[in-house]
Amino acid sequence: MRTYSIVLLPGDGIGPEVTAVARAAMESVAALSGFALKFSEHAFGGASIDRFGEPLTAETLRACQASDAIFLGAVGGPKWDKAASRPEAGLLGLRKALQVYSNLRPVSVHPALAGKSPLRAELVAGVDMLIVRELTGGIYFGARQKREDYASDECAYSRAEIERVAHIAFQQARLRRGKLMSVDKANVLETSRLWRRVVSEMGARTYPDIELGHMYVDAAAMHLLRDPASFDVVLTENMFGDILSDEASMLPGSIGLLGSASLGDTRPGVFEPIHGSAPDIAGQDEANPFGAIESVAQLFEAGLGETEAAARLRAAVGAMHEAGDWTGDLGGTLTCSEAGIRLIQHLERQPAMAAG
Numbered sequence: 001m002r003t004y005s006i007v008l009l010p011g012d013g014i015g016p017e018v019t020a021v022a023r024a025a026m027e028s029v030a031a032l033s034g035f036a037l038k039f040s041e042h043a044f045g046g047a048s049i050d051r052f053g054e055p056l057t058a059e060t061l062r063a064c065q066a067s068d069a070i071f072l073g074a075v076g077g078p079k080w081d082k083a084a085s086r087p088e089a090g091l092l093g094l095r096k097a098l099q100v101y102s103n104l105r106p107v108s109v110h111p112a113l114a115g116k117s118p119l120r121a122e123l124v125a126g127v128d129m130l131i132v133r134e135l136t137g138g139i140y141f142g143a144r145q146k147r148e149d150y151a152s153d154e155c156a157y158s159r160a161e162i163e164r165v166a167h168i169a170f171q172q173a174r175l176r177r178g179k180l181m182s183v184d185k186a187n188v189l190e191t192s193r194l195w196r197r198v199v200s201e202m203g204a205r206t207y208p209d210i211e212l213g214h215m216y217v218d219a220a221a222m223h224l225l226r227d228p229a230s231f232d233v234v235l236t237e238n239m240f241g242d243i244l245s246d247e248a249s250m251l252p253g254s255i256g257l258l259g260s261a262s263l264g265d266t267r268p269g270v271f272e273p274i275h276g277s278a279p280d281i282a283g284q285d286e287a288n289p290f291g292a293i294e295s296v297a298q299l300f301e302a303g304l305g306e307t308e309a310a311a312r313l314r315a316a317v318g319a320m321h322e323a324g325d326w327t328g329d330l331g332g333t334l335t336c337s338e339a340g341i342r343l344i345q346h347l348e349r350q351p352a353m354a355a356g
């Protein structure tokens with residue numbers, strides 16, 4: 001039987017809560033789809049600081065490198081805000097070490113969710129976009145200085161770093177509606193001027209079939225709310241992508257819904273919901289696990305090539321939306337763990353439904 005090794009990094013706050021649901025869903029789908037998963041779980045982020053004094057140990061990194069795919073819950077929290085090495089540094093270290101330079105964050109609005117957005121239902125109806133965020137460069141990884149009354153963070157990009165993530169975005173656009181919007185701040189930043197020049201050259205030379213546009217990030221933040229359904233693939237650098245994807249999570253109505261795939265040129269990829277550790281609701285079994293579940297669907301599809309398993313999972317989530325089976329952030333009554341149990345019930349009903 002096909003067997004894959006999966007590393008689980010539950011992390012902190014609601015991370016372990018959504019990871020428990022993700023693991024149960026993975027086990028259920030694997031059994032239904034006829035493959036096996038071998039899990040190993042490791043402390044990561046704040047949990048790893050507490051046990052080992054650092055957010056990402058060499059042993060955890062080795063286990064990740066030897067796996068087929070990594071599922072990550074979330075890291076961080078006020079407890080470690082003053083730690084010498086923060087939980088978030090472990091996350092950045094993992095992304096860099098694995099060279100997962102492209103982060104794919106799909107944003108779509110299931111018809112049953114149209115009334116859940118703070119935007120009018122008719123504005124968000126039909127939203128289906130993919131944010132491709134550069135993940136291992138830019139200001140997150142530039143040189144830093146820190147003195148008592150002065151600090152600096154450098155933002156740098158090379159042509160090669162821009163080209164490799166832009167290829168991913170152009171190729172995704174080909175698989176979708178053929179539109180790519182590159183977002184930068186080329187009216188101010190040198191890195192953005194290079195970004196725009198490189199992406200434009202690639203569009204003209206290699207992807208003339210793709211309808212390529214450019215927007216400044218401030219205008220993009222506005223257009224995302226004015227006409228979100230007009231976006232197909234959005235390509236942007238590391239920090240702009242972080243910010244725009246949290247903004248875009250309000251189109252379907254909750255940050256708890258969005259998943260992501262962080263991919264490099266080889267396995268393993270890292271699959272994680274876009275939200276954080278949510279200290280305000282941690283420990284209360286209130287978190288929405290659907291972002292984690294969407295990340296599992298991406299793990300199956302982009303990480304393992306198990307597309308049928310991903311489809312099963314997404315169909316079960318769709319059935320839950322149709323039934324109004326939601327957690328409190330969407331106005332539902334389910335706890336996080338109840339949502340997980342309900343999801344597995346929907347999954348197990350599927351084959352019978354298909355046969356009947």
Ligand SMILES: NC(=O)c1ccc[n+]([C@@H]2O[C@H](COP(=O)([O-])OP(=O)(O)OC[C@H]3O[C@@H](n4cnc5c(N)ncnc54)[C@H](O)[C@@H]3O)[C@@H](O)[C@H]2O)c1
Nearest residue numbers: 074075076077255256274275276277278280281287288329
């Ligand atoms: N990938 C990651 O691990 C990741 C991502 C973002 C933030 N963080 C870290 O998480 C910590 C908290 O950050 P924050 O509060 O700015 O962002 P957050 O995403 O944790 O929470 C923002 C708000 O969204 C809500 N929320 C988040 N996920 C939810 C879910 N699944 N269901 C329902 N509601 C949800 C929270 O309750 C909170 O009100 C920080 O330490 C931050 O660095 C980690």
Ligand SMILES: CC(C)[C@H](C(=O)O)[C@@H](O)C(=O)O
Nearest residue numbers: 075076088091092242274276
């Ligand atoms: C926790 C933080 C380092 C991380 C980021 O900024 O990339 C998070 O916000 C995310 O979106 O995955």
Ligand SMILES: [Mg+2]
Nearest residue numbers: 242243246274
């Ligand atoms: Mg973020």
